[in-house]
Amino acid sequence: MNIAILAAGAGGMYCGSCMRDNTLAAALIRAGHRVSLIPLYTPLRTDERDVSISRVFYGGVNVYLQHASGFFRRTPRWIDWLFDRRWLLRLAGRRAGSTDPRSLGPLTISVLDGEDGSMRKELARLLRYLADDVQPDVVLLPNAMFVGVAGALKRRLGVPIVCELAGEDIFLDQLPDRHRSRAYAIIRDAAANVARFTAASRYYADHFAPRIGVAADRVDVVYPGLRMDDFPAAPPPPADRRPTVGYLARVCAAKGLDHLLAAFALLRARPGFESAELRTAGWLGPGDEPWYRDAVRAAALGDSHVHLGEVDRAGKIALLHGIDVFSVPARFPEPKGIYVLEALACGVPVVQPASGSFPELIAATGGGLLVPPGDAPALADALADLLRDRARRESLGAAGRASVAARFTDAQMAGNMLKVFRKAGARGQ
Numbered sequence: 001m002n003i004a005i006l007a008a009g010a011g012g013m014y015c016g017s018c019m020r021d022n023t024l025a026a027a028l029i030r031a032g033h034r035v036s037l038i039p040l041y042t043p044l045r046t047d048e049r050d051v052s053i054s055r056v057f058y059g060g061v062n063v064y065l066q067h068a069s070g071f072f073r074r075t076p077r078w079i080d081w082l083f084d085r086r087w088l089l090r091l092a093g094r095r096a097g098s099t100d101p102r103s104l105g106p107l108t109i110s111v112l113d114g115e116d117g118s119m120r121k122e123l124a125r126l127l128r129y130l131a132d133d134v135q136p137d138v139v140l141l142p143n144a145m146f147v148g149v150a151g152a153l154k155r156r157l158g159v160p161i162v163c164e165l166a167g168e169d170i171f172l173d174q175l176p177d178r179h180r181s182r183a184y185a186i187i188r189d190a191a192a193n194v195a196r197f198t199a200a201s202r203y204y205a206d207h208f209a210p211r212i213g214v215a216a217d218r219v220d221v222v223y224p225g226l227r228m229d230d231f232p233a234a235p236p237p238p239a240d241r242r243p244t245v246g247y248l249a250r251v252c253a254a255k256g257l258d259h260l261l262a263a264f265a266l267l268r269a270r271p272g273f274e275s276a277e278l279r280t281a282g283w284l285g286p287g288d289e290p291w292y293r294d295a296v297r298a299a300a301l302g303d304s305h306v307h308l309g310e311v312d313r314a315g316k317i318a319l320l321h322g323i324d325v326f327s328v329p330a331r332f333p334e335p336k337g338i339y340v341l342e343a344l345a346c347g348v349p350v351v352q353p354a355s356g357s358f359p360e361l362i363a364a365t366g367g368g369l370l371v372p373p374g375d376a377p378a379l380a381d382a383l384a385d386l387l388r389d390r391a392r393r394e395s396l397g398a399a400g401r402a403s404v405a406a407r408f409t410d411a412q413m414a415g416n417m418l419k420v421f422r423k424a425g426a427r428g429q
Contacts, residue, residue, distance in 0.1 A: 001033045001034070001137050001138065001418070001421065001426060001427070001428030002033070002034045002134070002135065002136045002137045002138075002428060003028060003033055003034065003035045003036070003136060003137065003138055003140065003421070003426075004035075004036045004038060004130055004134050004136035004138070004139045004140065005021055005024065005025050005035060005036070005037045005038065005140045006038050006040055006057075006139065006140065006141055006142050006146065007021040007022070007037055007038065007039055007040065007044055007052065007142050008040045008041055008142040008143060008146070009039045009040060009041045009042030009043055009044050009045070009056070009060075010042065010045065014045055014046065014047060014283060014310070015044075015045065016224075016336055016338045016339070017142065017143070017164075017166050017167075017336070018044045018045060018046055019046045019047065019048070019338070020200070020224050020336070020338060020413075021037065021044075021142065022037065022044060022046045022048065022050060022051060022052065023048065023224075023225065023226070023227065023410050023413070024225075024410070024413055024414060024417060025037040025051050025052070026048070026049065026051050026227075026410070027225070027227070027410040027411055027413060027414035028414045028417070028418070029051060030411075031411070031414055031415075031418075033418075033428075035051070036053055036134045036136070037051055037052040037053065038052065038053055038055070038057060038126075038129075039052050039053070039055075039056045039057070040056070040057055040058045040142065040146070041056070041058055041059065041060045041063065042056065042059075042060050043056055047312050047313040047316060048227070048230065048313060055084075055129070056084055057122065057125060057126045057129070058111070058119065058122045058126070059084040059122075061084070063107070063111070063119060063122065064107070066118050066119060066121065066122065067106070067107050067110045067118045067119070070118075073118055073120070073121055077125075104175070105175045105176050105178070105179025105180070105183075106179065108145065108172075108175065108179065108183055109179060109182055109183060109186070111145065111146065111148065112145060112146075112147070112148040112183055112186045112187065112190070113148055113186065114148035114149045114150075114151065114152055114190070115149075115151075115152050117148070123149055123152060126149070127152060127153070127156045127157075130153070130156070130157055131156055131157060135157075136157065136159060137159055137421075137426045137427040137428040138159055138160050138161075138162060138421045138424060138426035138427075138428075139153055139157065139159060139160075139161050139162070140162045140163070140164065140417075140421075141161060141162070141163040141164065141194075142164055142166065143163070143164055143165065143166040143167075143168050144163060144165060144168045144187050144191075144208075144212060145168050145171070145172070145183070145187075146163075147163050147187055147190045147191060147193075147194060148186055148187075148190050150163065150190055150191075150193035150194050151190060151193040153193075154193050159426065159427070160195035160196070160421075160424035160425045160426055161193060161194050161195055161424075162194065162195060162196045162197070162198065162420060162421060162424050163191075163194045163196075163197050163198075164197070164198050164199070164200075165197055165198065165199040165200075165204060165205065165208050165209065165219070165335075166199075166200065166335065166336070167204070167334075167335040167336065168208065169207075169208055169211065170254075170332050170335075172184065184211065184212065187212045188212050188213040191212055191213060191214050194218075195424035195425060196218060196219075196220060196420050196423055196424040197209065197214055197218055197219045197220070198219070198220050198221070198222045198417070198420055199219055199220075199221055199222075199335070200221070200222065200223060200224055200335055200336040200357070201221065201223070201335055201336065201337070201356070201357035201360050201361070202221050202360055203333065203335070203356055203357045203359075203360055204335035204336075204356075204357065205219045205220075205221055207333070207335075208335075220416075220419075220420045220423070222413060222416045222417050222420060223407070223408055223412075223413065223416070224336055224337075224338045224341060224408065224413060225408050225409045225410040225411070225412050225413030225414070226338075226341055226342065226345050226404065226408060226409060226410060227409070227410045228345060228404070228405050228409055230313065230317075231317065231320075231342060231345035231346050232317070232346070233346060233347045233401060234320065234321040234346045234347050234348060234397075235321065237324065241322075241324075242275045242276060242277045243273060243275070243276040243277070243324055243387040244276070244277045244278075244279060244322065244323045244324050244325075245260075245264060245267075245276065245277070245278050245279070245323060245324070245325050245326075245327060245383055245387075246278075246279050246280070246281075246319055246320065246322070246323030246325070246326045246327075246343075246348070247260055247278070247279070247280040247281070247282070247326070247327060247328055248280070248281050248282060248311075248316060248319055248320070248326070248328070248339055248342070248343075249282050249328045249330075249339055250282050250283050250284075250285075251280070251282045251283065251284040251285075251288060251292055251307075252284075252285070252288045252291070253288070253291055253331065254330065254331055254332055255282075255328055255329075255330050255331070256328065256329035256330045256331045256353075256374075257280065257282075257292070257295065258291075258295035258298075258299075259329040259331070259374060259376055259379065260278070260280075260327055260328075260329050260379070261278070261295050261296065261298070261299035261301065261305070262298070262299060262376040263329070263376040263377070263379035263380040263383065264276070264278045264299065264301065264304075264305070264380070264383070265299045265300065265301060266376060266377060266380035267380045267383050267384055267387075268301065268304060270380075270384060272388065273384065273387065275304075276304065276387065277304050277305075277306065278301065278304060278305045278306070279306050279308065279319060279322065279323055280305070280306070280307045280308065281307070281308040281309065281310070281311045281315065281316070281319050282310065283310045284309070284310075316342070317346070320342065320343055320346040320348055321346060323348060324348070324386070324387055324393060325348065325349055325350070325351060325383055325386050325387060325393065326339075326340075326343035326348045326349070326350045326351075327350060327351045327352065327379065327383065328340075328352070329351075329352070329353050329371075329373070329374075329379055330353065330355075330356070331373070331374065332355075332356070333355045333356030333357075334355070334356040334357050334358060335356060335357055336357060337352075337356070337357045337358055337361050340352060340358065340361050340362075340367075340368070341361065341365075341404055341408050343400075344365055344367040344368070344397070344400030344401055344403070344404050345400075345401060345404045345405075345408075346401070347394075347397035347398060347400065347401040348397055348400075349367055349368045349369075349386060349393050349396035349397045349400060350362070350367060350368035350369075350400070351368055351369045351370075351371060351379060351382045351383055351386065352368060352369075352370060352371070353370070353371060353372070353373035353374070354370040354371065354372060354373065355373045358370065364403060364407060365399065365400045365403035365404060365407075365408075366396065366399040366400065366403060367396050367397065367399055367400020367401075367403065367404075368396055368400065369382045369385070369386065369396075
């Protein structure tokens, strides 16, 4: 099958959706399919081998300029090309990661408007490339916020369009009322041009599809998958290792790091846990630095908290191999939870809030515990229970690793996505 996957870049940071799309594309290629992984907005950043094409469509700088000024909607391609340089897009993307979503309403509507919006030139360029160079059997859109182009793609290419549902409501619900209602209206109308939708969890399929008027029988759950060779089981811990809790996600309020810091402070105050250590890693955007400093100051953990910054694949594995329990107590209902699967793949049990995809993942893997969302004392209790019970930690970690290897691999993700493409009517085998 000849597959075009459009993937929305996240600027300078690692992004779960980007990495999932890259892992999916690589698995499909290994299975013998022709895949074009096409970055939108910025180049993709992934901690595994990047299989995306070198071009970027809907380059973030051009999108902004064409939205802001009619002049840039008429410039020749050689001028647009200057603003699509990868280094410039990465630089702009790092700043965009800290932009308040409430200021992006008009730009969001413009992208959603497709042929009727200010990005007509960008859409025309994408259509030419897909029609002339790729000639796909199916096109996979990155999220519902790009669904406004589905009609143009369907007419020009004559192939089915599939769209991922990837946590859009977290962004859309922060838009001002008039932009939010308009965005949802466009998505509901444009959804008719999409043959099938996918979601990374049953929770998100059931939660978001009704909000955009999509019937349940048009949505397939395709769980994220990992290449298990990249996630070796953690070796036995050294006898002198301190009880260690780990966190690996973007450093921001939405991911709940301040909840974990508060819970860990409570844990450290308990007898027997005075030497416990918290090891955290993840991208910290400039806009979140004041919040992070305040959260660290409030927890007053001193040198018992070590922040490793942004880590690559080797750094990720080293972190997961050096901890006893993993937790990302996200404030919002997480639609994917890939970091949970990564921890479990290394045999590390998790403690997560009972919200979003987490109950689903923990029920499927048997690899951890659930606590009430936002409850720091309950989180401290659960961490203490696992840290003092090595046999239980090892049992949960082993069950989690076995389940990920059995049900959440990249090959299974690719196979399940192929079933969706065929159900949508894609040509090819």
